[in-house]
Structure formats: C-alpha cells, structure tokens
Amino acid sequence: MHMLNHHCGVDRDGRGVITLTVINAGSLNILSSPVISALREGLEQLAGDRGIRALVLKGGSEKSLIGGADIKEMARLDQPSAEAFITRLRDLCEAVRAFPAPVIARMPGWCLGGGLEVAAACDFRIAAHDARFGMPEVRVGIPSVIHAALLPRLIGWGRARWLVMTAENIDAPTALAWGLVDKVAPEGGLDEAVEHTLSALLECGAEALRAQKALLRAWEELPLKQSVDLSIGVFGQSFLTDEPKHLMQAFIDRKR
Secondary structure (H helix, E strand, O other): OEEEEOOEEEEEOOOOEEEEEEOOOOOOOEEOHHHHHHHHHHHHHHHOOOOOOEEEEEEOEOOEOOOEEOHHHHOOOOHHHHHHHHHHHHHHHHHHHOOOOOEEEEEOOEEEOHHHHHHHOOOEEEEOOOOEEEOOHHHHOOOOOHHHHHHHHHHOHHHHHHHHHHOOOEEHHHHHHHOOOOEEOOOOOHHHHHHHHHHHHHOOOHHHHHHHHHHHHHHOOOOHHHHHHHHHHHHHHHOOOOHHHHHHHHHHHHHO
8 A cells, every 4th residue: 555645545456446445544444634634635635637437435444434523523523623624625535526527435344424415426335234324413513514514415405404303323224225335345345346237337537437437526516408418529539549549449340
C-alpha cells in the first residue's frame, strides 16, 4: 500500500483500479478534521490521473466504511468552528462527487451520519449482508446537513425524512429495498460483489464512463431541456477519441 498522506492508503492494480483506504482513523474510521482534509486532498491528487478507471473507497477495518463524524471534536464546537467543520466535510463529499472516474463505496459494518453522506456521494454503494445505516445527528442536537440532501434523490422524501428525523438505523436488506445501496453481498462475499461491479465498469469505454458520470452530475441540477441539449455536445465530443470506433467495431465483429 502506498501512502498518499497519513490517512490515505492507496493500492493500484494493473487494470487502473485504485483502492483508497481510510487509515489511522480508529477502528470505525471516524471523520475528524485531519481525516476529512487528508481524504479530500488524496482524492483531489488522484483526480488528475486519467489512467484511473475506477476507485473503490474502503475503511481500514471491517467494522465500517466510515462510522461518522468525530463527535468528540464536534462537542467542542461553537458556531464559527461548526460552520468551518461542516464546510470541510462538504468539500470532501464534493471531491467524491466530482471524482472523474466511477467511485464505489465498499460498505461493511456501520455507515452513519457523515459517513453515509460520503457514501451517498459515491456512484455505487455495495454493502455487506450485516451492514447498518443511519443518520443519528438529531439525537445529539444537530441536524443532518450538506450531502444528506442527496438522500431524497436516492430514496424519496418519505424515507429520507424517516432517516434524518427518527435517527433510527436500518439494516442492509432495508437499505437495498429503499435504494440506499445498490447491492447487498452474501456473507463473506463483499469483495466479490465489488469485483463484479468493477468488471462491468471495466468492460466499458473509460472516456465514455467519465463523460457519463459528468452528465449524470449535471442532470441532477439542470432542467430537463438543458440536460438534453447539453448531452448533444457531449455525444459529439466522444467521437474526438478512438473509443467509439474501436468498441463499435469490436461489437460488430463479435456479431458476425
């Protein structure tokens, strides 16, 4: 494992798959300010590498992806420092959303609060059979904010309201039924499930996937007509690379 910084460990395989591991953050991979800043810096450093085909975000233990934000640090905040803290966490989530290649959240154990916001910013969420999810902020006197705003888009207003207002946890089957996660792996099969998704992504054009991810992010915020019109130029630009010619010809040859 190569260390990008004190909290980011990186493994890269021959296919261009990066595994970014949260380390030195306790057994539950808790988001203190130093961890938040280190992860954002690591993601921004990797974002410029066009050889990366996909990124897997994982925790340094099997207890969690990210157990949440550091409550001991938050208990000492006042209004200015609270806004600075949550701005740092927003910037981390945005670094995940803006990462050019697909990002997979590998989710064993617990994923709570700020950790679930980071996961919501990923493109794919793959959970262990016994994973647990929740937004406990209101129980400790604060609202769920920043990328909790993605939850209604993922699971609908009613279920998002239930998560952030009751602060009760849900299990993996419920998260799958709600659409909070994309896949629940059988016992012992989390890495295999992640690999299955990676294999599907790696069969696609690398540049096409980057363009598709950027379009999806734009579609989240643009009106329908602007989304459609934006897509025309992106489609045309894809022919500036050799991917369409190469992959279409391979498809044609396979059908003969």
